[in-house]
Amino acid sequence: MTTTTEARRPAAPPAARTNKTQRHSGRGRALVPAHVLAWLYALLLVIPLYYVVVSAFKTNGDIFAHPFALPTSISFDNFSTAWSRANLGTALANSVLITGTSAVLTLALAVPAAYGLARARGRLGTAVERLFSLGFLIPGFAALVPTVLLAIAVGLFQTRIFVILFMPATALPLSVILLTQFMRTVPPELEESATLDGASRWVVLRHIYLPIAMPGIATVTILNLLNFWNEYLFTLILGGPSPSVRTVQVALPTLVSQTSTDYGVLAAGTLVTLVPVYVAYILLSRQMEDALLQGAVKS
Amino acid sequence: MRKTRSMIGAALVTGLVVPLAACGSGGGGSDDNTLTVQSVWTKGTAEGDALSKVIDQFTDETGAKVEWLDTGESLSDVYETSVAGGSEADLVLSNYAEKTVDWVKNGAVVPMDSYLKDWGLSDSIKGSAVDEWKDSDGKLVGLPFSGFLWPVWYNTDLLKKAGVDGIPATTDDLIAAAGKLRAAGIEPMAVGGNDWSGQKVFLQIAQSYADADTARETFTKGGFCAQPDIMKGIKLFTKLRDGGVFVDDAQGYSADATNAEYFNGKAAIVSAGSWAFGSDDLTPELAASTTLSGFPDPSDGGAYDKPTAYNGYTGVGVMLSPNGEKKADLAEKFVKLLYSSETVGDFVSTANLVPAATTGDDAKINNPLLEQGVNDLDSRVDYAVMPDASVPGAVADPMIRATSLAYSPGHDAASICKSIDDAYASVG
Known part of the structure; x- marks a missing residue:
């Protein structure tokens, strides 16, 4: 051309x-x-990432003496030590379960809500949208104490199920607002013609809105996955310390000792926890970049 | 940042939820034949491995299960929030410092005074160790299990290389030695100005002219600026700092970085506890050339006759939770096994632990530095007041921030004592 x-x-x-x-x-x-x-x-x-990677193959002495030097030998002992000491296998499984289920649950709630808000014309729709926006105004710490009390009251304190239910609640405001904006880009004529052809609301959402809003869904998903995976404070307090329940972010600090931390082992454990996040980003990054590009072109 | 967030979060939950939860919350977390043990010792460490053996033996002997929560450094935060939910562990193995000091007062654990007698452990634990675990109301917060020695380590090979003859006996000797060491390209004293380890060194020097009662009272109530002997000690600290005794940029060093400086042979002197005796980074050659002693006396005469070190039995103790009290029989069996001479001996020989139990007096010591510390340190040093048992739990963190400033050049004694007093004032 x-x-x-x-x-x-x-x-x-x-x-x-x-x-x-x-x-x-x-x-x-x-x-x-x-x-x-x-x-x-x-x-x-890159520098901090490089530092973590090279440290994962060193001893404490090497880390402090030559922090940025390449390791003198490649041994995976630090990785196996981190894996067994912090019980990272179970912790990874818990993180995948909590993160994945929470992300799916968030989308299951946010997509229909966003569709409804995107098509709403009345004052009620505007009011509901603003209500979701108000979610941004609640600081995390402000929600901590009531959330702990709620978990205790419903008998789900220090359980995975409560963490899974809690995560979507924190992510819904941003997810709904973002997805609503994406769904507003769908021309109303498409929906009208589909409706005239006898398509139900569900069919319209499934076959018209979802494909067009897919970059937005990918963006929301990756943001939520990162937030859920990296969440520490709430999972520590609401999920508790049990090795059978704790996530990688809660398990990893058990490698830290006030008196003598093995930083090579800690760096190795950190790398292990980074891998799933990196994989998720690789899988969803193209869709996310498309979404960003769409935003750039529109503006 | 993460630690700060978790501390603030835990403080919020503890402050607001514990009183509400005390009004009635769900029952304990595990069944009657399962004992939940939460420890600051984590799996894979020497202490963790020794504890793991105890747990296995307990299960073999009693048939009861043990759920081990190795929460490490987040123990106090996690435990306090678990108390709020009524799902706290039955037994807690943690140190007696900062938050744990107040645990009997706020109902997080039960007093152990009666259990010490009822479980027949009165003669098994050193009386001085038991005294250290009593709070300001005289209640026994936990049964002391491990203690520590906290001497000053001197690398005699490096001292000799720099032309320093012997261990510095006075602070003037130390300043002179620092000059010679620096001239030889060797850092003098590694100190972790950025964390708790630097705080302890600072307070060790600050109490150089104060008797034990004065130091203890000042650490408990604050008022550093108003206490003349403590102020004299802080001035001595600034003299040592400005005399080049500490490593450059000491305010940025952590305890681990400090130990690494010494283990790598970059620094000739370090203040480190007995927990570092078994470090993988400590070579046999370095251990052989290390002399354990104390921090030198002030040249113009201080409150102690000999150089000072710390010791104590606030290392790790056994605390019983409200849930654990419901399973007191099971808890008793576990604790008795923990204090058996075989178990204590194993902790001493494999984890270099200083036992609070009299049952460990005859334990075989394998580590040369632990041997030197146990056999020789008493004759070389006087023991200063260990701040952990005196400084209120809520003051500890802001105080560490204040003492970090002390290691930064340009801060005089007046501004240092003010920032410490502000730390006390900030928590009421």
């Missing part, structure tokens, strides 16, 4: 070509600071 356009275009005179080259060159020079800043930013992100 580009070639055809270029072929039809009359050749630029030499002076114009020179100007264009100068313009490109000037633009290139103008972009140098941006490139430098971008690389610096990338470096800032």
